[in-house]
Amino acid sequence: MLYKNLLSMAAFAGSALAAPTPSQLPADGFPNPSADQLTTINQQADGTLSNAPPPPALNASSIPIFQLINFNENFEVAFFNSLIYNITNDVPGFQVPFGSEKQALLSVLQTVLAQEELHAINAAGVISHFGGAAIPPCTYKFPTTDVMSAINLAETFTALVLGTLQDASQGLSTNGDHGPVRAVASVIGQEGEQNGFFRGLLNAKPSEKPFLTTSIAEFAFSALQDFVVSCPFDVASTIPIPIHPTIAVVGGGEVSAQDQTLTFTADLTNVAAAAPYIGNAAACNSGLWVTYLTGQDLPVSKQVSNASWNGNVLSFSAEFPFNEFVMEGLSIGALTTAGSFASPDAVGAATLAAPALIQVVDPIL
Ligand SMILES: *[C@@H]1O[C@H](CO)[C@@H](O)[C@H](O)[C@H]1NC(C)=O
Numbered sequence: 001m002l003y004k005n006l007l008s009m010a011a012f013a014g015s016a017l018a019a020p021t022p023s024q025l026p027a028d029g030f031p032n033p034s035a036d037q038l039t040t041i042n043q044q045a046d047g048t049l050s051n052a053p054p055p056p057a058l059n060a061s062s063i064p065i066f067q068l069i070n071f072n073e074n075f076e077v078a079f080f081n082s083l084i085y086n087i088t089n090d091v092p093g094f095q096v097p098f099g100s101e102k103q104a105l106l107s108v109l110q111t112v113l114a115q116e117e118l119h120a121i122n123a124a125g126v127i128s129h130f131g132g133a134a135i136p137p138c139t140y141k142f143p144t145t146d147v148m149s150a151i152n153l154a155e156t157f158t159a160l161v162l163g164t165l166q167d168a169s170q171g172l173s174t175n176g177d178h179g180p181v182r183a184v185a186s187v188i189g190q191e192g193e194q195n196g197f198f199r200g201l202l203n204a205k206p207s208e209k210p211f212l213t214t215s216i217a218e219f220a221f222s223a224l225q226d227f228v229v230s231c232p233f234d235v236a237s238t239i240p241i242p243i244h245p246t247i248a249v250v251g252g253g254e255v256s257a258q259d260q261t262l263t264f265t266a267d268l269t270n271v272a273a274a275a276p277y278i279g280n281a282a283a284c285n286s287g288l289w290v291t292y293l294t295g296q297d298l299p300v301s302k303q304v305s306n307a308s309w310n311g312n313v314l315s316f317s318a319e320f321p322f323n324e325f326v327m328e329g330l331s332i333g334a335l336t337t338a339g340s341f342a343s344p345d346a347v348g349a350a351t352l353a354a355p356a357l358i359q360v361v362d363p364i365l
């Protein structure tokens with residue numbers, strides 16, 4: 001959806017919430033490109049921002065859906081901009097030795113960057129058109145220091161986005177907003193194409209699962225906080241989506257394709273619902289579960305074992321039932337106070353910490 005007055009609206013939203021941090025943003029006017037700059041971004045993106053008119057109305061409950069998309073796409077823009085900078089400038093760890101391979105990779109990533117810019121601009125336009133607060137870019141930190149770990153991280157957050165956009169379409173439908181569903185679905189396919197490319201670079205099959213792992217908005221929003229240094233707006237009061245502490249997988253989130261017990265840690269400081277469990281390992285082993293989202297299966301809950309506390313940091317283990325659910329690709333874990341859920345939508349309310357991002361590594365050759 002491009003609105004004819006998109007550019008002025010986006011400019012208004014930007015000025016309303018303070019200026020972005022320029023150093024992490026591409027030098028093409030993003031997030032408020034001029035008409036000429038937008039033409040350049042369209043060309044780099046291999047397609048234009050839609051010129052279709054906006055839907056006549058949007059349920060106020062749908063504004064946070066687009067705010068999360070905006071928040072996420074801003075991060076993706078900064079990430080790919082940093083990755084392109086590093087590869088272009090042969091930053092140690094990011095040298096691609098063969099000139100033609102370097103150029104080919106940069107060509108793909110430049111287009112991905114421009115496509116993410118248009119996704120962000122589109123979301124900001126929808127929000128502004130309907131009177132919400134569009135989301136300016138934040139300042140970010142990236143944990144990756146070499147090209148393959150960066151591609152690996154891109155694959156993981158794109159898989160999470162692919163699950164989150166399912167939740168976005170479900171939410172729009174629940175809110176009676178069928179109008180933007182077609183555009184969201186077009187982005188799901190687009191991000192899936194990106195991830196097929198990343199997976200190919202990682203020696204993983206391009207198509208991950210028959211039905212991609214779903215997620216819920218608050219899990220993606222929580223995961224993104226780990227990349228944020230600071231924002232020029234108050235995140236929690238501007239975007240009304242819960243934020244949970246994330247869960248680390250001990251040994252890293254990349255696991256082999258087999259049944260196994262995984263061990264996790266989460267810092268439950270400031271989690272009010274965790275109070276009855278703090279310091280009480282027995283209560284954790286009897287009353288907490290790791291609940292996995294995998295594919296389109298119902299949430300899979302496995303009882304916590306081996307709980308131990310270090311201050312407010314809980315270590316805990318749980319089975320990872322790879323074989324029963326063929327958990328290839330991304331699975332998303334949550335630490336929950338219940339062990340049975342009728343749908344992914346029900347998991348958030350019983351969550352103490354999430355997500356744990358678990359990637360099964362199963363090379364093609
Ligand atoms: C780019 O390189 C810097 C310096 O090594 C690193 O801190 C940053 O995470 C890299 N960016 C990405 C996207 O990996």
Ligand SMILES: *[C@@H]1O[C@H](CO)[C@@H](O)[C@H](O)[C@H]1NC(C)=O
Nearest residue numbers: 059060061062174175176177
């Ligand atoms: C707006 O969304 C809320 C929450 O899903 C829903 O209860 C309400 O019926 C929607 N309003 C309309 C007019 O569809």
Ligand SMILES: *[C@@H]1O[C@H](CO)[C@@H](O)[C@H](O)[C@H]1NC(C)=O
Nearest residue numbers: 261262263306308315316317
């Ligand atoms: C129990 O947790 C510890 C960390 O607290 C971990 O090192 C160990 O592997 C876990 N054992 C089992 C059986 O899960």
